[in-house]
Amino acid sequence: MSESTGPNRRKRIRAVLEILAAHSEGVANTKDADGIFQLAVELVPLSPAESMTNPSNQLRGYSSLSFDSIGLVVAGWMTKTDGIWRITPEGVKALDLYPGADELFGQMAKLSAAQTAARKANRAEQLRTVLVSRNPAEDVFRTTTALFVQRGLRDGTSVFDPDRDVWTVEAISEIRQRFIDAPDTGEGTFLEKVRQQFAEASDDARLLMAELVTWQVLPSVDRAIGFGKKRERISAVLQTLDEPVAIPEQVLSGLKNGVVMPGQAMNSNTFQAMVVVISVVEAYLQATLEAQQEVLQDPWAWKSFVFGVKGHNFPTQRNALLYMVHPETFTDSFSDEDKGLIRNAFIRHDADSTGDIDRDLFSIGLRLQQESGKHVDFYDEEHKPLWKKGSNPRPTGSGAGDDEPPAEPLPAPGEERTPFPRADDALRGRVFIDQVWLQDSLDLLESKRQLILFGPPGTGKTFVAMALAEHIARDEAELVQFHPSYAYEDFFQGYRPVTVNGTLSYELKDGPLRRIVDKANKAKHRNFVLVIDEINRGNLAKIFGELYFLLEYRHRKINLQYSAEPFELPDNLFIIGTMNTSDRSIALMDAAMRRRFAFRELHPAHKPVSGVLSAWLEAHQHNKLGQEPAALLNQLNKKIKDPAFSVGPSYLMPKRGELTHEVLDRIWSSEILPLLEEHHYGEGKEVLKQYRIDTLRAERSAMKNSVPTDTIGESTAPAEAE
Structure with missing residues (x-):
């Protein structure tokens, strides 16, 4: 049986008031020698159970005191202002009126409850601020x-x-x-x-x-x-x-x-x-x-x-x-x-x-x-x-009416969906992103079922999406790319022209979503992932049609445009979309679509992307460029005023892993500069000079030469191989 900490907690609350009564100027809300926590445990030492740490690495006794002190504030016996705890005149009176620790703690609880009830006594205020009880x-x-x-x-x-x-x-x-x-x-x-x-x-x-x-x-x-x-x-x-x-x-x-x-x-x-x-x-x-x-x-x-x-x-x-x-x-x-x-x-x-x-x-x-x-x-x-037309109201004092439909179906024995595998070293090593971010993304997708990765060009959105999909579903991950002419008939199901014995006719053909749904329904225990690349480039209302509804209500069946059979999206199908921020498409998405997806940003200036290129260069040291490419990319993005048009690290991560000075210069001139030229279209060639690799190298050289030798070790820029 666990050790009771109740008596100690009650004694410690009284000790807090006694300490504050002896310090009219107040006591700091800290755990150092002069702080309220340490002073309180000197009077009422922590028991072995209270000396154990919780997951946040704090002593359980300290955590309990933090919670209990809320009651002192609500009761009106203490205030907390700017990190200082101070006793009130009512608190001083309470020490005299209730000499025992149990009596004091009990009165505090009563006053807290009374104060809470008083705040809720104003019916008009309640109706304006909270959902009130119905009976x-x-x-x-x-x-x-x-x-x-x-x-x-x-x-x-x-x-x-x-x-x-x-x-x-x-x-x-x-x-x-x-x-x-x-x-x-x-x-x-x-x-x-x-x-x-x-x-x-x-x-x-x-x-x-x-x-x-x-x-x-x-x-x-x-x-x-x-x-x-x-x-x-x-x-x-x-x-x-x-x-x-x-x-x-x-x-x-x-x-x-x-x-x-x-x-x-x-x-x-x-x-x-x-x-x-x-x-x-x-x-x-x-x-x-x-x-x-x-x-x-x-x-x-x-x-x-x-x-x-x-x-x-x-x-x-x-x-x-x-x-x-x-x-x-x-x-x-x-x-x-x-x-x-x-x-x-x-x-x-x-x-x-x-x-x-x-x-x-x-x-x-x-x-x-x-x-x-x-x-x-x-x-x-x-x-x-x-x-709800044709429904019966619930009887007074009870729950929903008898005609309420059952909640979502649960898998039959043996059909339970396999949970997502945890993010591991193999996944981390593949995308050069830390496991915490990867695991958070997996958990978010598993809970929400639809996830969009968004960010500027070159941040690895598609690569990360496919890596996550293949980690989850192995061979059951598929990719489709949206574009302006893409339609419902391409994505889900529609009639397509075919020639039979020289005669033109039309057949109902399944698109990638319908095909993966059919596969998912045949293997309920397995996970299936559909990656939609550049999801923002398509007309989403036109492409999804009535399927919009099913993204939010997975267990509701609907009728399809080209089929009379009821249709629903299975629980074991997950969707990952990718989206560029350079065309402002997130702001243009309607609220109905936004609420159906969770969103995670991939931006060169923020984790996890900010460390990707450095990690890749570290793993490809045979290139002998050190961290110069990462430093140049960081310098470039600081010059780009609009964060939505920043350049991602994937431009400087060739698939073959070879990044020499010649390859770096070629990528810069043939891929990065044309991208920025499009961004600055109509502003003149002079604007682009600031982005040229020789300009950036010259600036870096001048900056290094101007830094005093005794401050070089304090630089926050990535270390560069000489």
């Missing part, structure tokens, strides 16, 4: 889910037994090893398998697993998962504990007051749903303290975090996690399909769209709340018929 059942749900956020995510303590620290990296890692990494694929129910998987687990891992199971079923109404079933599922894990722990009354009340009909996928595939919950909590616990605070305070940072965690997409469960942590910002609709229909029905103009469906729904919700003077329920009898 008492949702009030209970919000109070209950807040326990998981405050105790679990913020404090790291057990929701069921607050004196135990179980929301830890160690406990969640053990859960991953026993539940995700070693799944039980044999016969038996979910409950039977969980009991067996956790039979030899630590009590901390068992208790945390029980709380995660509780959190996952918490939003579901009784018609989806009855109270008895919920309790049975939780008890199956609790019964494995060596020291019994009871479900708190507040949590039991929340389990009785579900608010959402989550859809069949969340109900029927408990394993996949729990994998998503565990993976998100694990990523959170492994994040830095700053990142944790950001996602708990900023709903949009939380959304980016949740959908950035790799693994099965399962949007209904991820949408549920958005609502469970920030119900004041995200709606209780977990279905992507429903979200799209609601937005389209209630948004006033296309210009009102932010490009983010949840931001749009938040704005719509606030507008409707202010217009009506009350909460908004998109599933009630007033609103649901407006966005």
